[in-house]
Amino acid sequence: MDSLLVKFLAGSVQAGTPLLFATLGESLTERVGNLNLGVEGLMLMGAVIGFNTALVTGNPALALLAAMAAGAAGSLIFAFLTVSLRANQVVSGLTLTIFGTGFAGFLGQSLTGKVTPDSVKAFFTPIKLPVLGDIPYLGSIFFRQDIFIYLGYLTAVVLGFYLFSTRPGLNLRAVGESPAAADASGVSVVRAKYIHTLLGGALCALGGAYLSLVYVPAWQENITAGRGWIAVALVIFTGWNPYIAILGSFFFGGLDIVGFRLQKYDIKISQYLIDALPYVVTILVLIASSVRKSARNSTPGSLGEPYFREER
Amino acid sequence: MKGRLLKGAVVALLALACTGMISAQTAKKIKVGFIYLGPVGDGGYTYAHDLGRKYLEQALPGQVETVYKESVSDGNADSEPVMRDLIDQGCTIIFATSFGYMDHVEKIAKEYPNVKFLHCSGYKSGPNFGNYFGRIEQPRYLSGIVAGMKTKTNKIGYVLAFEIPECIRGVDSFTLGVRSVNPKATVLLKWTHTWYDPAKEKDAAVALLDEGCDVIAQHQDTTGPQIAAQEKGAFAIGYNSDSKNAAPKAYLTAPIWNWGPYYTAQVKAVIAGTWKPEAYWGGMADGVVDLAPLTANAPKGAQAAVDKVKAQIIAGKFDVWAGPVKDQTGAVRIAKGATLDDKGQLSLDWLVEGIVGKIEK
Incomplete structure (x- = not known):
């Protein structure tokens, strides 16, 4: 039997996984200089398309692919508006959130109350990893989870390696820092922005799909309930760094569920205050990260700015 | 839903064009509006109310027409334009099915004295405004x-x-x-x-x-x-x-809700002209709630x-x-x-x- 603390921490990993995918997706998008505030909308699109595909095909892999395709399609709208048409990124992102919410609500009308099919549920039941799963405490917290969570770890590590240790990663960071310089050195700015915005959108959508396929697992309208916004703040908190995103997401996942664990004890803090913790911490983090500066983990130089080649 | 409304509108128009007046049958039909907090497919609270609405339609065939608005927030004044819209569509009875609609129902009820308002789970009432709930x-x-x-x-x-x-x-x-x-x-x-x-x-x-x-x-x-x-x-x-x-x-x-018989009784009373606002709190004996x-x-x-x-x-x-x-x-x-x-x-x-x-x- 695991102690309540271990169960709580394992629960934090589960609650943090939707945040992890969304944070990774948004980190990638912002690293290439695009501030996409449509995360909430992209998550909802992924959640509804993934769920619908699971319902129709009963195939978990297809459900994940469909969710990613939905996220990529959603961010294609954003990329077209901001990269090709050079529209304002903040406004385009907010529009994408509104669009995604409406899109999911509309498609989800006939899905409400439906439950994820058993074949998909079975695929996502927790699996104990050999060796790693036997480590005391850590094994129970991190390595007796479902395959979707392992995919989250893997994505974060691969993305971190890609960003910091490969040439395409270097190029994309260069585009985000100074598109003019990258352009001059022969990197296609437009292509880099398109590819990574679409990839980022696909990852955000996976975060939504985790909620509808594994976490809840049923379709309910507005299933993300604001988690996309927390992810936007998490990107800043974790310094656009995928490795730190792992811990940051699970920390916020823990904040999300800590209230219920504390109700057991007679604590003299109002539960409403505890419920507000994720938001309070978000504000504190934004203050702290605007004070702290580090070369590797700081705002990409051209974040939010459209690139005009002619203005060089 | 929309298809049915459209069809209804076309039929009404045809009747108007042919006879120059709405037929007696259509005039007698009473239109009832429902406002729901969640989506009708939530498999829960709103779903139970919507089953009641369907029961009403079947219990009084040809006498009632129902319209519903789902996912109407009750944390703000969103329900007010929704109620006005339902009244514009011709509803003369409105069931508002969540606690938070209460003050807004009270306000709209004063503006439209000829429309009957029934509010679920609240405690306010008026000359054309009653409330109802069950002993769950x-x-x-x-x-x-x-x-x-x-x-x-x-x-x-x-x-x-x-x-x-x-x-x-x-x-x-x-x-x-x-x-x-x-x-x-x-x-x-x-x-x-x-x-x-x-x-x-x-x-x-x-x-x-x-x-x-x-x-x-x-x-x-x-x-x-x-x-x-x-x-x-x-x-x-x-x-x-x-x-x-x-x-x-x-x-x-x-523990489940069974609103159909209550909704039917209320609408029947309105048709018969005997409806009075009341504070209704039904129990298992009335069949409103059950296990x-x-x-x-x-x-x-x-x-x-x-x-x-x-x-x-x-x-x-x-x-x-x-x-x-x-x-x-x-x-x-x-x-x-x-x-x-x-x-x-x-x-x-x-x-x-x-x-x-x-x-x-």
């Missing part, structure tokens, strides 16, 4: 009997929304039912402070299961807690409507125990709120031979003995 505490007590017989750990979890009398009545009556068959059992609470957040409601149930509960009950509008119970091999009691499909291995039963059929997951003997008390409730021989009832501190709050009247129930703000949890002040 009666089937909740019965579901407590099932949970009390089912639990092995003697710990029952209860996920509930807000610190308001409605929820407190629910958990108090549930616990009284539990302790009537199992005095050793305790009921552990988790407040979610939301009516509708599937992930959060599930989290609350998971926390309760981690603390050793083996039966989960809920005063929430989604099936999240039941799904959590099934995943951990525990059992669950639903709410609002029969939800056995969401978690078939865990589901025991659920869903027990599934095969329910413990042996539970059906008989439930049937016995149910018969007494319907016959008016058993009162859930009959004393002696003690609160959490062990003090007697309802004396032996006394009972808690409606006023006391509507402002209930203490938890009965056997509940582990507190009311946030």
Whole structure:
């Protein structure tokens, strides 16, 4: 039997996984200089398309692919508006959130109350990893989870390696820092922005799909309930760094569920205050990260700015 | 829905064109509007109201036409334009089915004295504005009997929304039912402070299961807690409507709403011209509330125990709120031979003995 603390921490990993995918997706998008505030909308699109595909095909892999395709399609709208048409990124992102919410609500009308099919549920039941799963405490917290969570770890590590240790990663960071310089050195700015915005959108959508396929697992309208916004703040908190995103997401996942664990004890803090913790911490983090500066983990130089080649 | 409206409009237009006036048949038809908090497919609270609407349409064929608006927030004034829209569409009776619509219904009711307004779960009324609700505490007590017989750990979890009398009545009556068959059992609470957040409601149930509960009950509008119970091999009691499909291995039963007969009676009264605003609070004897059929997951003997008390409730021989009832501190709050009247129930703000949890002040 695991102690309540271990169960709580394992629960934090589960609650943090939707945040992890969304944070990774948004980190990638912002690293290439695009501030996409449509995360909430992209998550909802992924959640509804993934769920619908699971319902129709009963195939978990297809459900994940469909969710990613939905996220990529959603961010294609954003990329077209901001990269090709050079529209304002903040406004385009907010529009994408509104669009995604409406899109999911509309498609989800006939899905409400439906439950994820058993074949998909079975695929996502927790699996104990050999060796790693036997480590005391850590094994129970991190390595007796479902395959979707392992995919989250893997994505974060691969993305971190890609960003910091490969040439395409270097190029994309260069585009985000100074598109003019990258352009001059022969990197296609437009292509880099398109590819990574679409990839980022696909990852955000996976975060939504985790909620509808594994976490809840049923379709309910507005299933993300604001988690996309927390992810936007998490990107800043974790310094656009995928490795730190792992811990940051699970920390916020823990904040999300800590209230219920504390109700057991007679604590003299109002539960409403505890419920507000994720938001309070978000504000504190934004203050702290605007004070702290580090070369590797700081705002990409051209974040939010459209690139005009002619203005060089 | 839209197709039917369109068809209705076309038929009405044709009738107008042919005869120069609306036919007598169409004129007699009464239009009834419903406003829902959630989507009709929530499988819970709104779903139960919508079943009532469908029942009404079938019970009075050719006499009523119904329109509904779903997912109307009750935390702000969103319901006001929705009500105006329904009235513009020709509705003369409006059922507003969530507590938070109350003040907005009051305002609109004053503006449209010829439209009848019925508001669910509130306490305000007016010359053309009544309120209605059901004594869901009666089937909740019965579901407590099932949970009390089912639990092995003697710990029952209860996920509930807000610190308001409605929820407190629910958990108090549930616990009284539990302790009537199992005095050793305790009921552990988790407040979610939301009516509708599937992930959060599930989290609350998971926390309760981690603390050793083996039966989960809920005063929430989604099936999240039941799904959590099934995943951990525990059992669950639903709410609002029969939800056995969401978690078939865990589901025991659920206190449910049955609005159809009430809606039909109200609309009939309006048609007959005998309608008066009232504060309606129906119980099991009226059929507004009931306990869903027990599934095969329910413990042996539970059906008989439930049937016995149910018969007494319907016959008016058993009162859930009959004393002696003690609160959490062990003090007697309802004396032996006394009972808690409606006023006391509507402002209930203490938890009965056997509940582990507190009311946030």
